[in-house]
Amino acid sequence: MSFLSRIMVVKSKAHFSAGGNNHPGDLGMPFEGTRKRSSNQAKSRVAIVIASFTAVYCIIGGRLVQYGMAQPETVSSIGRADNLMASRPDILDRNGEILATDIRTVSLYAEPHKIVDADEAVEQLSTVLPNINVTEIYNKLKSQSRFQWLRRQLTPKQQSEILALGIPGIGFRPEKRRFYPGGATAAHVVGYVNVDNRGIAGMERYIDNQGLADLAAIGMTSDAKLEPVKLSIDLRVQNILRDTIAHGMTEFQAIAAGAVVMNVHTGEIVAMASVPDFDPNNPSAGAEDGWLNRMSNGTFEMGSTFKSFTTAMALDSGKVTLRDSFDARFPIRIGGFTIKDFHGKNRVLTVPEIFQYSSNIGTAKMADLVGIDAHKEFLTRMGLLTKMQTELPEVKMPSQPREWKKINSITISFGHGVSTTPLQTAVAGAALMNGGKLIEPTFLPRTEAEADAASTKVIKKTTSDDMRSLFKWNGTHGSGRNALVPGFDVGGKTGTADKVVNGRYSSDLNFNAFLAAFPIDNPQYIVLTFIDAPKSGERGIRTAAGNAAPMVRDIISRSAPLLGVEPKFGDVGSALLVSY
Template sequence: MSFLSRVMVLKSKAHFSAGGRGRPADQTARFEGSRKRKAAQAKNRVGLLIAGFAVFYCVIGGRLAQYGMAQPEITSSILPADRLLASRPDIVDRNGEVLATDIRTVSLFAEPHKIVDTDEVIEKLSTVLPDLDAKSIYSKLKSNSRFQWLRRQLTPKQQSQILALGIPGIGFRPEKRRFYPGGSTASHIVGYVNIDNRGVAGMERYIDTQGLADLASVGMTSDQPLEPVKLSIDLRVQAIVHEVVVESLKKYSSIAGGAVVLDVHTGEVLAMASAPDFDPNDPAAGGEEGWLNRMSNGTFEMGSTFKSFSIAMGLDAGTIKLSDSFDVRLPIRIGGFTIKDFHGQNRILSVPEIFQYSSNVGTAKIVDTVSIPHHKDFLTSLGLLTRMHTELPEVAMPSQPREWKKINQMTIAFGHGVATTPLQTAVAGVSLINGGRLIPPTFLPRTREQADAVATQVIKPSTSKDMRFLFDWNGSKGSGRNARVLGFDVGGKTGTADKIVNGRYVTNKNFNAFLAAFPMDDPQYVVLSFSDEPKTDKGNGAALAAMSAAPMVKEIISRAAPILGVKPKFGEDGSALLVSY
């Protein structure tokens, strides 16, 4: 090796030897710093990852809590399952007979996004449901929604037939349907529910207003059976009253009819019917005419039945006595109007004879013995000028003149000028014969003690005694004879009122009513019936209450009195026994 090469090798060795001895400390420091920096970075990355996951899970948890607390959404008219199966309480009569109950059923729905052939689905469903609205179903199945009702509340047979068709995209949801075993027998009392089992009318609506609807709205109802709601009506008597009222439309060719039976000591409604009516199982079939409860939600001029209240007012005020007489030979002319008698006797009549012959002139003279304010206050105290308070939601407000003048007072005396509901007329009639106590009517059971707590003394007991005499007098000698039932001592007052057409009274259209009580020696029940526009055989519309409304009461009492526990009495003192059958 050359000298120069040896020198270069030695320099190189010297250089490396010097470097190996001078750099280890710096290199170690650099390595240690790099390690710490990497460890810190790793720690930061793990912290960020943990924080990210924490935020992610907090968001998910918050959304779950939000969904849990939110109200369930109702899509395409579908209710939550708990509402579809929520129970309503059974409605029963005073003896426990079922008037309304829930039954399980199913409803048909579709999931349009799963439907393959819309036309085929409609064609197949029509074989089971021939009344299916094809146009409506087609639009539902072509919609973008994921749920559509097709038919609510199917029968088990219909469900089985549709299942056999094997149509994809359709299904069934369980529901509860309200069923009324008696059909139209007590329809205006019981009422009905809508497709979602919510009360629409009658006691069904009353039940919802007592808290059931509020519980349903917050989801606190269940499918467990509820305590039945017992009504005051007797289904046996109700069936009789309903049959008599419905038959009266055919018998007298009338446009409407109605009747009610009241307990004079408790104010309980034992039976009430109005016709035309409807079947609560299919309320739409009855139409608007059938929905109207004319007993409590229709107002009419009650005609001569109001003479009962007019004479009671005079007796109670002390301005007349039963022994008084009035000259009714001439009509009364006042304010351009003439008041005359339909059955004029052309002589002086006693108070009982005025009641018996239904004298308009005599009754007008009786009310003329009291002031107009007193007359108005008296009718108000009987509940005839204010809205009646009872459980039934359908209650109409009576009408009266804005300003009472003397002519108004005289015509109101015999039932023209004031329109009330038949039910509140019957309730006021109860106070005339039960000792003078006005008892609010109820469709729920009520004891005598409970009735005493809500009763109001509106006339003197002596006045009530006189009115029982007049009812009995007219029942045996006057227009009430056609309602007399052998052994049951029926008394009462008829009323034949001309109806108003185009603002004027017409004589060929009448509203006939009969207010009755029985047995008159110890009254237990009041019965009121009416026939709206009854026709005679000649079709002239001149039928009187004695020939239409009174016979309705006779049939009701003759059939219902034994059921109500009223024992017949025969002979003058009631001791004779019926020996011939």
């Protein structure tokens, strides 16, 4: 027998020997044990998979919770995301027209640590943004910081073109941009915001000061629609007023001009502008000359418009009446100065004639009769020597002599020696016309009842009646005739003040103003215009009668119907114009 055959026989015997004591029914038991072992292994594997997935999801969930509770990363060049999207309320005129609103935009930023090639990135960006500062952008991209602003408030086209460049490490962040549909029309009243949508000037700054800035700082204004802020401004009248003074500044070759229309019974500012000005959509283009609001933040010697207050003071004191006369034949010499009349009549003048001919001598004698202390007290009472209170942040403090002497009182009586703002002059003028109530000006809507409750009685009603008659007389027979508008009775007082140059009064540079009211029999509105250093005027008249007064005429003729003032013709106002 071969070796292989022997091995096969041995294996066969061993097999039958191992299973010889078993019963035939026990032959399936080894197979049952195998199935159990396989089932247990499968369950273990499923449990391991489940545990693995559970652990992974727990880790992911934990990280999400951690990120959600973590404070946003703060760096010097970027604020919190909710601050960037903080809303501002719309600003509306009194008729609901939009003066300022928010629009959505995006800003370009970079993550310098992700920039692969700063040179190439700058070169590509300059194809879309040709006016960027290449050196500055390059330095930002090479800084290896985690965040840098590259350009704020892009246009949609710019965003699309930059996206097409596919520069790694460059991104966009949503923001809101302030938009002013009227441009420069009401620039000094509405104001403007900075690149972070924070109020810098005008009513924009006032709104922030009322708590909006604090709310924005803690994220409570994020993308929320805020209640609009309605102003007392009438956009139609505002447009007329600004157009008139801008044209006047050009036509009369002046360095600046301004005007205001104010409701005498409520103190509401219906329109106010100062030129040069600026476009709040691009305030930097206005430079410093355009940023100055000369109506409320510039002080000037208001010239003969101050004779209105000197006359009112004299009448209100009871020491002077409209029937009194003063000798204006000779100049007044005091303290080395000579006070004389510009167009002297060289005779005794009645009080209405002193007002009509704008006599410095007659006005000075009325002030002297009242006295220095009473003079200072009266101007203070009229709000002309203290800082004006209103919503507009840009308000300048008037200037006056440290010590009032007789020479000061005399020169101040006709508008030299005290500098105040044109808006303050208009506010005090309203008190002369409305029965004697001094009402703080407001750029927000106010009812007549609310104004009465907040007003201060500064002169007698009889004094106000007398001043209305003097304004009316001067408007028809005096220097205010160039402001007359057919159908709308206009009364007022001109003021031509010599400008101070190098500490001395200039004989060829004037600051001209006209303080007017209409309709003068029952005044509803005060209109004040000024023009700084004009070189010409209508019919060659360089004084206020030739330039400041015509500007009042143009403003009233165009805006009176919009203000609801009905024209009247004839002696009693009953006649009608008939066209044939």
